[in-house]
Amino acid sequence: MSESGHxxxxxxxxQPPYLHAPYVATVRRAPHxxxxxxxxxxxxxxxxxxGEGDIGPLDHDLTKNAAKNGEPLGERIIVTGRVLDExxxxxxxxxxxxxxxxxxxxYIHKNxxxxxxxxxxxxxxxxxxxxxxxxxxxxxxxxxxxxxxxxFNAWRPAHIHFSLIGRNFSERLVTQMYFPGDPLLEYxxxxxxxxxxxxxxxxxxxxxxxxxxxxxxLGYRFDIVLAGYDQTYFEPGGH
Amino acid sequence: xxxxxxxxxxxxxxxxxxxxxxxxxxxNEQTLGERITxxxxxxxxxxxxxxxxxVEIWQADAQGRFRHPADPxxxxxxxxxxxxxxxxxxxxxxxxxxxxxxxxxxxPVPCIAVRVFARGMLIHAVTRVYFSDHDNTLDPVFAGLDPxxxxxLVAQRCELPGGVVYRWDLRLQGEGETIFxxx
Numbered sequence: 001m002s003e004s005g006h007x008x009x010x011x012x013x014x015q016p017p018y019l020h021a022p023y024v025a026t027v028r029r030a031p032h033x034x035x036x037x038x039x040x041x042x043x044x045x046x047x048x049x050x051g052e053g054d055i056g057p058l059d060h061d062l063t064k065n066a067a068k069n070g071e072p073l074g075e076r077i078i079v080t081g082r083v084l085d086e087x088x089x090x091x092x093x094x095x096x097x098x099x100x101x102x103x104x105x106x107y108i109h110k111n112x113x114x115x116x117x118x119x120x121x122x123x124x125x126x127x128x129x130x131x132x133x134x135x136x137x138x139x140x141x142x143x144x145x146x147x148x149x150x151x152f153n154a155w156r157p158a159h160i161h162f163s164l165i166g167r168n169f170s171e172r173l174v175t176q177m178y179f180p181g182d183p184l185l186e187y188x189x190x191x192x193x194x195x196x197x198x199x200x201x202x203x204x205x206x207x208x209x210x211x212x213x214x215x216x217x218l219g220y221r222f223d224i225v226l227a228g229y230d231q232t233y234f235e236p237g238g239h
Numbered sequence: 240x241x242x243x244x245x246x247x248x249x250x251x252x253x254x255x256x257x258x259x260x261x262x263x264x265x266x267n268e269q270t271l272g273e274r275i276t277x278x279x280x281x282x283x284x285x286x287x288x289x290x291x292x293x294v295e296i297w298q299a300d301a302q303g304r305f306r307h308p309a310d311p312x313x314x315x316x317x318x319x320x321x322x323x324x325x326x327x328x329x330x331x332x333x334x335x336x337x338x339x340x341x342x343x344x345x346x347p348v349p350c351i352a353v354r355v356f357a358r359g360m361l362i363h364a365v366t367r368v369y370f371s372d373h374d375n376t377l378d379p380v381f382a383g384l385d386p387x388x389x390x391x392l393v394a395q396r397c398e399l400p401g402g403v404v405y406r407w408d409l410r411l412q413g414e415g416e417t418i419f420x421x422x
Contacts, residue, residue: 008421014245016361023248025359028284029411035421036384038365042343043352044422046307047297048323088241099256109252111291125256161250163257168309169297169352170422174363176247193361194245202244227243 006037009170009227014199022189024150040170045229047168050095050129060128062100062140072122074103074141076217079177079205083134083164083224090134091171091226097127097163098138105144105158114146139217145184157184157191164226171228178204179220246362251291253356254327258293263326265298265337269319272301272338276404277368277394280332281355284412292328292357294409296335296368299349303341332408339370339403346380348373350392355409364419368407371395384418391417 018030038044058065063072079098083091101107101124104116108123122141130136143158159176166172178185185191185204194200202225211219249257266274277296281289299305300317307313326333340349349370356363367380369392375381381389394407410417 006421010362010421011243014243016245016247018360018362018364020361023359023361026361027359028287029289029357029359030284031364031416031419032412033388033416033418035419038380038420038422040422041346041380042305042310043297043299043350045309046305048321049307084241086241086243097256099253107252108255112252123255127256161247161253161256163249163253168307169354172354172363173244174246174249174356175244176250190248190361194247199242199245202242203247225241225244 006039008035008037009229011227013195016193016195020189020193023193026193040229044169047171048165050093050165052129054095055127055129060126060138062098062122062124062126062138064139065126066123067121070121072102072119072141074119074144077140077142078137078211078213078217078219079140079160079222080135080137080211080219081222081224083130083136083166083226085226085228085230087230090130090132091166092130092132092134093167094130094134094136094226095127095165096130096136098125098140098160100124100140100143100160101146103141103144105146107146116144116146142179142218150189155184155187157182157188162224164224166226166228168229171226173224173226175203175224177222180204180207248358248361249293249356251358253293258325258327263324263333263335265320265322265324265335267319270338271317271319272341274336274402275339276334276336276402277351277407278332278334278404279394279407279409281328281357282408282410286413288328288330288332289357289411290328290330292333292355294326294328294333295354295356296324296337296351298322298337298351299340299343301338301341303343303349346378348375348378348381350378350381353409355411360411364411365422366409366417366419367392368405369393370405388416388418391415
């Protein structure tokens with residue numbers, strides 16, 4: 001990315017560019033100047049630290065955390081996986097926040113005008129922390145596809161938004177999890193904005209019979225690899 | 240080595256999940272340091288305010304310490320200051336109630352780390368904000384930046400009846416485009 005030999009945290013053969021014209025909103029929002037290399041100072045090697053006190057007991061269960069008089073409509077799902085660093089080590093204490101549309105493809109956000117019903121028992125937001133080995137687990141319902149106005153007859157594939165805050169300012173990822181076999185992925189300029197097929201496919205969760213619970217919910221597995229500064233010294237006994 | 244996962248846009252509908260009441264207020268009554276408001280707009284290539292962006296900040300406490308184990312002095316960091324804030328933008332922009340950080344050695348001047356997310360950005364952008372009442376050329380990072388562009392990182396101090404406000408617009412594109420970093 002730079003002539004100075006600076007190796008940044010992000011791999012630009014994997015990460016989407018700022019300008020991806022098929023996704024029309026990028027055209028007026030993409031910076032034009034090249035990024036300037038920044039060697040991390042202490043500020044970028046530190047970040048907010050979260051603990052159990054930051055999370056409520058139902059925060060991870062989107063089928064319960066906004067229920068008013070029953071259960072949300074839709075296909076109940078379990079989404080689970082492990083957050084790893086680039087060395088394959090589980091990352092503990094990652095704050096994962098998710099948000100999504102309901103089963104009909106409608107967000108609760110006031111600006112979503114899609115003509116589909118809201119669900120009185122579903123907000124579609126959740127949060128959790130990864131455990132000491134990096135594992136997380138959410139319970140939700142499968143989100144519906146929804147239309148948007150990027151181009152004629154544009155539909156977003158079903159997805160769950162993920163925000164991850166890792167062990168320092170550099171270890172930060174906002175992404176989207178998709179579902180296997182979704183025919184809309186091929187037409188989606190957001191998904192297709194990722195520069196290579198292999199990197200793209202990592203955002204597709206895997207149906208997992210082990211996670212699936214009989215008579216209750218389908219299981220999807222979604223592991224996530226976070227880029228960031230090496231934190232070896234941060235671990236107990238590390239040197 | 241594992242391959243890192245790609246970013247996707249935060250989209251337009253994140254606020255109900257990510258923007259919490261008080262998330263842009265980093266201080267309480269006991270926090271040490273000079274109270275400041277950091278506010279400004281996020282502007283697009285047509286110089287129009289982006290009213291659906293998310294701005295995050297991370298900063299040291301008034302003594303230049305971080306409440307994080309990578310800081311050798313973290314045990315002395317202000318227990319009443321976490322250092323992380325989030326603000327969703329409206330047409331008026333973003334706004335944080337915080338304190339002016341202390342400088343973090345080896346830099347003799349303070350600054351704040353900033354990250355912006357938005358619909359139309361497939362990946363976030365990272366920048367920094369410095370303060371107009373310091374000689375920022377003493378900062379090793381700032382000193383290395385293009386002098387024609389580095390003023391885009393400087394917030395202007397305004398002493399108003401309600402308190403100290405630093406104004407800083409973040410321009411995603413076009414004339415006066417903010418410097419963004421490859422961290």
